């Protein structure tokens with residue numbers, strides 16, 4: 001390759017279409033199925049792939065080789081934070097005792113409830129929160145639960161409020177969570193320095209303000225310097241303060257949202273405590289609250305009693321936001337990660353995440369307009385199209401940054417290497433950035449050239465998703 005980037009070619013397995021056939025396309029046979037179920041619940045015939053174990057193993061190995069993940073190389077997807085998931089946490093979650101049925105009586109799952117209580121305590125200490133629910137299944141689901149808690153709190157005090165204030169740099173899920181819970185969203189324009197503009201906030205706050213949702217460090221990686229003043233302004237107006245904890249990886253062991261005046265927060269355990277993300281769903285997004293909001297937490301909660309543990313329903317609970325106590329096997333992994341690292345290890349991970357982001361920003365030729373930043377930075381692709389830059393970076397064997405967001409930076413390249421990258425990985429990333437920065441429009445518009453799939457039609461894929469083989473087959477008919 002040109003420009004000092006490292007040579008890279010992704011596997012392609014089929015000669016014609018550059019894709020690995022589906023199992024059903026390789027070999028499919030009618031299978032007779034004997035079943036005790038009534039006829040009206042069964043189908044007449046069933047076609048199933050019929051392959052040997054080695055064929056199956058090769059199929060999945062090929063698919064993995066045509067994919068790119070955090071175990072393939074650097075993955076600096078800003079804000080989405082792809083951290084390596086250590087294998088020891090997988091081992092713990094795979095222990096036979098981990099797989100208890102969630103509906104078993106409390107006295108038979110004391111160990112499980114003990115881990116719940118332990119993780120809740122860890123998270124409370126880390127965030128400076130008094131009580132924690134582990135139930136929500138993702139960061140966005142945690143936001144929604146947090147917004148419902150704020151709503152229930154205000155309603156309980158006969159103080160119904162209709163508005164939630166959210167800075168324009170916030171993640172889209174903040175706006176969605178507020179709207180889904182029935183609030184009007186007041187969008188707060190960022191100041192010239194990329195942070196909350198206190199005059200704009202003053203103008204936005206009113207007696208209708210139920211909540212201010214803030215991400216800190218924000219999505220530009222900038223720490224909100226006026227946080228104490230912001231908290232006072234919101235609280236004086238009778239509102240609550242919500243911390244989007246997606247960027248907590250920058251602050252572990254350095255600062256706590258509870259100490260800054262936040263009343264509610266969610267933790268993105270995949271971004272901070274190295275658990276699998278699960279496509280926004282089967283993950284975990286615990287929520288912490290200050291004492292006065294604890295009675296509104298989802299049910300059930302777990303508490304210590306007579307040397308053991310029991311589940312209970314908080315007095316003014318908002319109800320359930322997920323089945324049982326949340327995604328247990330993901331939560332075990334978060335608990336194991338926190339226990340293994342301890343206070344010092346967590347603080348060290350944060351410090352390295354910040355150091356890595358700052359080192360990388362120094363190495364790349366693209367301009368980084370805002371700073372000083374923490375765990376991530378937003379560079380501008382300048383005259384180049386950020387989406388083209390991203391596609392071209394794939395040809396250099398790295399996953400690209402998040403592009404075109406936040407919109408405060410034109411042609412944004414939002415970059416978060418995380419603490420997992422050694423200097424070698426950061427230098428590899430920098431070479432890829434700088435190689436693309438030197439290239440002409442024609443080259444980057446034609447990218448990617450060296451991946452298993454070329455440029456896909458992202459708009460159609462998002463607007464008209466066909467998520468099953470059957471849906472694709474129907475389309476071809």
Ligand SMILES: Cc1ncc(COP(=O)(O)O)c(C=O)c1O
Nearest residue numbers: 079080138139140171173246280
């Ligand atoms: C700032 C911010 N808030 C909220 C979320 C939503 O979290 P999740 O993807 O776990 O639903 C994200 C996504 O990673 C995020 O970056």
